[in-house]
Amino acid sequence: xxxxxxxxxxxxxxxxxxxxxxxxxxxxxxxxxxxxxxxxxxxxxxxxxxxxxxxxxxxxxxxxxxxxxxxxxxxxxxxxxxxxxxxxxxxxxxxxxxxxxxxxxxxxxxxxxxxxxxxxxxxxxxxxxxxxxxxxxxxxxxxxxxxxxxxxxxxxxxxxxxxxxxxxxxxxxxxxxxxxxxxxxxxxxxxxxxxxxxxxxxxxxxxxxxxxxxxxxxxxxxxxxxxxxxxxxxxxxxxxxxxxxxxxxxxxxxxxxxxxxxxxxxxxxxxxxxxxx
Numbered sequence: 001x002x003x004x005x006x007x008x009x010x011x012x013x014x015x016x017x018x019x020x021x022x023x024x025x026x027x028x029x030x031x032x033x034x035x036x037x038x039x040x041x042x043x044x045x046x047x048x049x050x051x052x053x054x055x056x057x058x059x060x061x062x063x064x065x066x067x068x069x070x071x072x073x074x075x076x077x078x079x080x081x082x083x084x085x086x087x088x089x090x091x092x093x094x095x096x097x098x099x100x101x102x103x104x105x106x107x108x109x110x111x112x113x114x115x116x117x118x119x120x121x122x123x124x125x126x127x128x129x130x131x132x133x134x135x136x137x138x139x140x141x142x143x144x145x146x147x148x149x150x151x152x153x154x155x156x157x158x159x160x161x162x163x164x165x166x167x168x169x170x171x172x173x174x175x176x177x178x179x180x181x182x183x184x185x186x187x188x189x190x191x192x193x194x195x196x197x198x199x200x201x202x203x204x205x206x207x208x209x210x211x212x213x214x215x216x217x218x219x220x221x222x223x224x225x226x227x228x229x230x231x232x233x234x235x236x237x238x239x240x241x242x243x244x245x246x247x248x249x250x251x252x253x254x255x256x257x258x259x260x261x262x263x264x265x266x267x268x269x270x271x272x273x274x275x276x277x
Contacts, residue, residue: 044245052249061231062254066261068142068230069210072149073203079150080157080202081195087158088165102159105152110215117148118219140222145230148216153206160202161195168194193275200269204262211258 044052052058087099105113121128121138128138138144168191176186214232221228231254238247 044249048245049249049252052246053253057225057229058231058234058250058253060226061229061234061250062257064142064145064228065211065231065254066257068145069149069207069213072146072153072210073207075146075150076153076157076206077199077203080154081161081199083154084158084161084165088162102155105155110152110213111219113151114148114216114219117144117151117216121147121220139220140224140228142228144220144222145217145228148220149206149210149213152213152216153209156205156209157199157202160198160205164195164198196272197269200265200272204265204269207265208258208262211254 083102087095087102092098118139119125121131121144123129123132123137123139125139131138136143138147172190173186176190177183181189212232214230214236217230218233221230221233223229223233231250235247235250235254238244238250
């Protein structure tokens with residue numbers, strides 16, 4: 001029999017080697033680029049940095065970026081749950097094709113998606129011409145930006161929720177129905193607690209992707225300062241004007257706000273998981 005002092009060999013190397021590779025990879029991919037961003041902002045005084053970061057045009061671009069990304073993430077959370085439910089719980093002709101189409105926003109170039117959505121939702125487009133008589137302006141408005149972000153964010157929610165739904169035991173739902181629970185109560189008390197953590201993860205992924213999205217938004221937004229101008233576009237405008245310090249200041253503030261919001265979402269997700277357990 002093996003003694004108590006024997007250690008089981010894992011498939012991967014020991015902690016020291018794997019930790020070293022992890023830190024090296026994290027440094028090359030994340031930490032060093034972020035450090036370069038911070039170093040580029042050191043040429044600015046605090047007063048100049050604060051003046052650029054709190055400029056009314058910059059604040060308006062932050063508001064457009066964060067509000068539209070949050071709205072798109074919330075809608076994607078609902079629609080993504082419905083799509084994942086259909087893909088997991090039902091069988092129908094063309095299901096595999098339908099499932100593969102969910103990943104199209106990953107493969108489609110964002111600029112192509114932006115041009116297609118603009119042509120679709122413009123005042124003369126197929127859908128835009130329908131909404132125009134109703135007084136609903138889709139393209140070149142915050143609504144159009146939200147629609148574009150919904151398009152590129154929906155796969156994150158579906159692919160996050162789908163595996164959890166597949167592993168969810170249907171017998172638990174049957175037991176709840178046997179005990180007299182209605183469909184709504186079964187969903188609220190049995191299914192939803194299991195799906196909240198992946199839903200929050202999918203929302204966080206879609207939200208963070210939406211904040212930094214550029215290609216699919218730049219065409220449909222109209223790029224009107226103080227109205228539909230997004231923060232990534234403002235950063236690109238400053239770079240084209242060779243205002244590297246100003247672009248760095250806007251990017252750094254966007255990074256700090258995004259990190260704070262994602263940290264809040266992750267904390268909420270951790271609390272939800274503990275409650276579900």
